[in-house]
Each structure stands twice: as C-alpha cells, then as structure tokens.
Amino acid sequence: MTIPLTVIEREAVAATPVRPVSVPVPPPARPTRRRRAQSSRDEPALQTANLSAILTLAVDLHERGQLEPARQLYRRILRADPALVDALQMLGLLHHGRGEHRRGLRLLRRAAELAPTRPSILSQLGECYRSLQRFDHAITCFERVVKLTPDDPDAHCNLGHAHLQAGAFAEAARCYRRVLEADLDDLEALTCLAVAASRLGDDNAAAACYRQVLAADPDNSTAQHLLAAITGETTRRAPAGYVRELYDQYAGSFDAHLVETLRYDVPDLLRRVVDEEVPASTRFARAADLGCGTGLAGVAIRDRVDHLTGIDLSSGMLRRAADRGIYDELIEGELVGTLGRATTPFDLLLATDVLIYLGALEDVFAAAATSLRPGGWLGFSTERARSGAPVLQSNGRYAHPEIYIRSTAAGSGLDVVRIEHITVRIEQGRKVRGQIFLLRRPTEVLAS
Template sequence: MTVPDIPGLLRQAVAHHQRGELAQADALYAAVLRLDPVNFDALHLSGVAARQGKAPKAALDLIGRAIAVDPGKAIAHCNLGAVLQDLGRETDALASYERALALQPDYAMAWCNRGNALRRLDRPADALDSYGRALALVPAYPEALYGAALALQALGQVDDALEAFERTVRLKPGHAEAWCGRGGLLLRLREFDAAVASYDRALAARPGYARAQLGMANTLRALGRKEEAVHAYRLAREFGADGETVDYMLAALGAAPAPQASPPGYVAALFDQYAHKFDRHLVDVLRYRTPALLVDALARHLPAGDAALDILDLGCGTGLCGPLLRPLARRLEGVDLSAAMLAQAREPGVYDELHCAELTAFLQPARAQWDVLAAADVLVYVGELDGVFGAARDALRAGGLFVFSVEALKEGSTGFALRESGRYAHTPAYVRALAVRHDFAVRELAPCTLRQDSGADIGGLLAVLQCLAPTA
C-alpha cells in the first residue's frame, strides 16, 4: 500500500500557488485535506488562495479552521485580518492584526495592515503610528508609505502626504494608487500640469483605472480644456467610475442634461476629502465670508435680545456657522451629508446635536420644530429649490426665519443653472417666486460677495424669508 506523500503534495500545491495557478493549487490543497483534514498548512494556504480568488467567505472559514488547529501562527492571524477587511469587518480585522503582533511584534506586514484597518476606522493618527512601526522595521516598504500618505492626507498634512506619495513611487514606480493619490493632492494645490502628469503615470501603470481617469477629467476641467475633459469623463464612466457623478460633471460642462440637484454621493465625497483643511482653505484662500454675512442678516430680523431660539444649521459642514449662531440659540443642531465634516464640527462642542443626512429628507418629518433654518453656501448644490422651500416651510414655526445664501444668476436667465464649477446659481426672481409659492415673506434679498475663486469674486444673494402660513 502506497503511503500518501502529503509533504510532496503540499510542495506541488505551493509551486502552483506561487505561479498564480490557483485552480491547480486549490485541487492539491483539497487532496491534502482529504488525507489530513487538520493539516494547518493546507487549510491556511487554501484560505489564502480562496481570498486571492475573490471568495472571502470560503477564505474566512478555511483560515479560521487553520487557526483552530494552531492558534500560535502570526501569519494566519494576519491573513485572517485581511479577509475580514475584504468583508468590511474592520474592527474584527484590527483584533486579528493585534493578535498577530502579540505573537510576533516585529511583523512589518501586520503593522502595515493594522494601519489600514485603523485608517478605515477613521483613526488616522493611530494609523500613522502603525505605518511608522512598519517602516521602522522595513524602511523601503512602499505599501506602508502609501498608507502613511493616506493617513497624512486625512489629517490635513498635505505637504507631508505629498512627500510620502512621492517616496512610494520612487520605491515602486508602478504603484498606480500612489500616482493617483499624488495627482489628487496636486489638483487640490492647483498644480494642474503636474497633476495631469501624475494621473498619466497612474493610467500607464493600470490602464482602465477609473479613479485616476476621473481625477484626470477633473484636472482637465480645472485647466479649462473642456473638450478633453468631456472625453476623459466619458472614459471614466467606461472604466467604472460612478455614473451619477460623471453625468453631473458632464452636465456642468454642458455635455449632458443638468439634474435638479448634485448627487448626494458626489457632495459627500467632495467634502469628506476636504474636511481636515476645509476651514483654513475657505477663510485663508477663498476669503470666505458667508457665515458672518448670513448671521448678521439673521440678527437684523430678530427681536432685540432674543437668544431662546431653536436653530438648525443646514449643511453645517465643519461648523463654521456654529459659534456665530450659538449666542442666538436655546437649541442648536446641525445636519450634513459628510461624516468627516461632522467629525470636525463635533470637536468644539458647539452643537447640541449633529446628524448625518440629506437636508430635505431630514426636514420632512420635522413639523413646526424650528425657529430658524440657516443654510450657508449649501443650496449651491441644489438647482430646483421647490422641495427645499416646501420642507423648510413645514419645519418652521409660524414666524420662523429661513436664512440662506445662493450664487447669483443674472435676472433674465432661467431660474437656475449649473455652472462649470459644479455648483448651481439662482436668479433673485426665482427665489422670490418660490417664496410666494410657499407662503414666505421676503424680509431681505441682497447681493453680496460670497468668496473668491481663482482670485475672482463670486457674487451671491443673501436671503431672509419669514414663514407666514400656519403649519398644518
């Protein structure tokens, strides 16, 4: 009787696995497991192969069974963490990486993967420390450098993030994600030509890379290269970029019909990426004055000394309006689509409560709950304002005030238009017509300068509307 050569079968399986021949490797691992169902190596490596074959549930089972056989192998805990991350279970993944590190403290990959889990759990400072530990063990570790770049970017340390992306691509010139990340930062820094070159490198390293193609399209739009931008957006859609976002940007360029509002996913992603530097960029670079102008306009229409108001800050972002509204409020709450912005708004403790939601949907159940609704530069992401006005009217108590800003569109134009900036502008006549339709009295509708863009003033309107009709 021939004795099965389990070590020989495993060697063959590993050889196929290393060549990327997953089906052959899997068949041999399965043969080993028929002979020895508790063979650690066959369980563990077949789980790794299952993950590589995009079968995370099977991988979870197999690696879990391997750990049950021998819980003392750090590599198995690290690979289990990777599978848990594939399944979106970041907290469980973090625990697996920490078990791996308890067994093997000098395990650079586990430190790097731990950083990935912490970053996805919105703990960028802790993630940065974990990447640093990986790099202390293996200084030329491009994946850890790339993770550190993302953590630095999340912390708003743009120069350091850019340097980390550049160190990554020096070590690994084919790292498409790092070229793409570098392009995104250069775009934000308005270094457009350098951003185009970076996105070119990303697309050369990974043809059909949707995120890089979308970044390229955004950069070409910023350069005013309209026809090239339109072509680039269409390619991004072909590569798998979010169709709603692409169609919106094509509409801003006049190459597709304009929707009635910006896609919520586009707005949330736009502001999530700017959260950690948003206030400084607005105030220092764009000379942003809208919160102060809006609250001054509100104060002109309040009874003297009234500080017992229930106020909702619509699209509160990082909370720039909060400190200005707080002295007027008995209760101050905020609502915004961007979770990252809300995390910034939460830190000073100005708001009584904050909500992550789309503003119209949030307002609809709120019948006569508020004395003031304030929206600073929020309605620039909504074209058709009829639904917003109706929800605002119902959410306000009789006599309540709806104060907001919009970008100004010349009279004689259609009521609203989507601009190449990706923001909407509205005419004064449109605002007045909606006010009448929804039983608001126009207490103030005044032109103003909202901010600067590329050195040019952006003209807007400040509106103070008063709810006259009793709510149902």
C-alpha cells in the same frame, strides 16, 4: 505657477472610488502592489514573540474597528520598543483614520525614518500630508514610492492625486495616463484625468473621460454631475450620492480648508444678519442647521437657540458635528424629506453653502415654509448668478440670481426680509460673489 483646484474639484478628487484596504481609514492611498504581493518579505520580524503576539492582537482589533483598545496596545508596544516600525506605522494609521492627522504624521514620519524604503509607510505618510493640505510634502513621499515601485500603477495614481490637489494639472495628467497604460478601465484615474484635462482647458478630453466612466458605470454620480457642469447642462440638483460621498471623504480636512484656505466666514456673516433683523431678546426655541457639515453654522448661532438640530447627508460630517457637542439632535438625511417628516415646527432654519448643490429651489422653499411656524425665519447663502435662472457652473456648483430667489420665495409664501451681498470665499485668488438671504414666514395670512 500652479493654480489650486476649486473646492468642488478638490472634493471630487477626494470622492473618487478607492480600493479597499484592511484597516478602516478614509480616504486611503492605494496599497502598493509590491506590498500586496510581497508583504511577508517586506515586513521585518518583531523583536520578541511577546511583542509579536500583542501586535497581532492590536491589528486584529484595529481591523474590526475597536480603535481605542487597539490604540492602547500599540502604545504599550511602543513603550517597550519605541523603534518598532510596525507599531509606529499602525498607530500612525489609526490616528490618521480618526482624523487626528498631526498625531498620525508624527508617528508615520518616525516609521519612515526607520524604514525609508517601505512603500506602504511612504504612501500612508503622503496621505497624511495630503489630508493636512501639505501637498509639496505629499508629492515628495509619493515620488519616493514611484521610484521604489515604478511599475505599480497605484503608486502613480497616488502621486497624481497629490499633483492634482496642488494645482499641478499637467503633472497630474501624466500620472493618470501612466495608470491608464496599465488599465484602460481604471475609473478612478479616468475621473481624475477628466478634472485635470478640464483645468488645462481641454473640456473635450474631459468630457470623453467622463463618458468613458459612465459607459462602464452608468450610475457614477461624480461623472454624471461633472460632465453636466463642463457641457453646459443645468440639472435640477447634484446627485445625493455624489454629495454624500464627497463630503464623507472631505470631513477630516473640511474646516481647515474652508476657513484657512478659502477664507470662508459665511456662518458669521449670516449670524450678523440675523442679529440685525431679529431682536437680541428673541430666542429661537427650535432651530435646524440644514446641511450642517461639521457644525460651523451651529457654532455661530448656538447661543441664541434652545434646541438645535443638525441635518446632513454625510455620516462623516455628522461625526465631526457630534464631536463639537453643540447639537441636541443630528439627523442623517436629505433636507427636503427630513423637513417634511418634522412633527414640531421650527423657529429658525439655516443653510450655509448648501444650495450650491441644488439648482431648483421650489421644493426646498416649500418644505421650509411648511416646517416653519408662523413668524419663523429662513437664512441661507448662495453664489450669485447673472442670468435669470439657476445655472450649473463649470466648477460644479450652482449659482442663483436674486430675481429667482424672490419669485420662488413668494411662490412658497415666504417674505424676503434682507439681502446682503457678500464674498463667499477666495478661490484661485479671486473673490467668489454671493448673497445672504433672510426670509420669513408671515405671522398671519391676510384674507383676499
């Protein structure tokens, strides 16, 4: 029986550095070296010169980021020749790159049926399955690529990613070791081997991998953070670059993974707490969703807010949030600095599943207190710690004890109005215990 990755580890896999490809797709499977070396022999000729010219134009537009004109040209080609593999592949890749994974899947499956031995198609199909959390199908695709290109370390690395996200850690480790046989300094494989080793109970091997990564790349924020997590060091916060990168890569499958896989409903639980403490007749003139992600909390609170601002480090997440059409303003930035630059006070601040990346909260609460009007509210979720201080857990997330939240809130002049004990998510079949806090800035300060 395999055990699934924790969400932070799954995110870490998605956030590892990937090698660039010629079309803008996040995060791509590595292009196989056989395809890079033999592309002219690997690709079948198009049926007519006219279609060939149109396809060349479409690919050029695609590579320059002009996705809608490229899409229209691919569709025009496929109307003329529905079995043209190159157009099927590229249109599927375009949809996958836009986060439309099911559309991409249909096209890439058809391309794979017509060209079952083309490694690039199988790799892209596997990546589509991986984005849809269908890891068994992804593994099958990547195994076929490995059989076609057994000496290509990139193929083994892609297979390792699928095994790792499926929770098959021993199989993943074998794949990454095969990659490292070809290149001892492959930082992507080293980082993922560290995750696999840690989940197999070998934290010493994991730490050795992270240290090897940091020796080659001292600024690697993923390795910094996860090394601290497995060695018991509690840092003040996860590096901003780490959070930004992992959520940029995670954006396409974020909602499905949280809601369907982890049974995540914190935004709705926080909305219920707000409704129970703040009369329904009260509307919030200005609210900010801190670490808004794709907008799950914004959806939950929108009908009680006149003007809603979303703030996030990840541009990928902000694009998903914009697609919802619920925010009046979206800001890419770190929450403390962004709140500090606010010129108009807020009536409500929300932060769901955000403080798990922040250990020390003094700066956060101080910024919140300053940016709230008197009588304004701050609602947020945390994971629950049994210690008396914040702790960086081995899974890479911070947990906070109630006593610390109370004292830090008081130090910033915020009153704790409500604490609700909740289950944050279901992970590895176990409930992750957490808390919802509702704080308020007093309406007036009493003279001493």
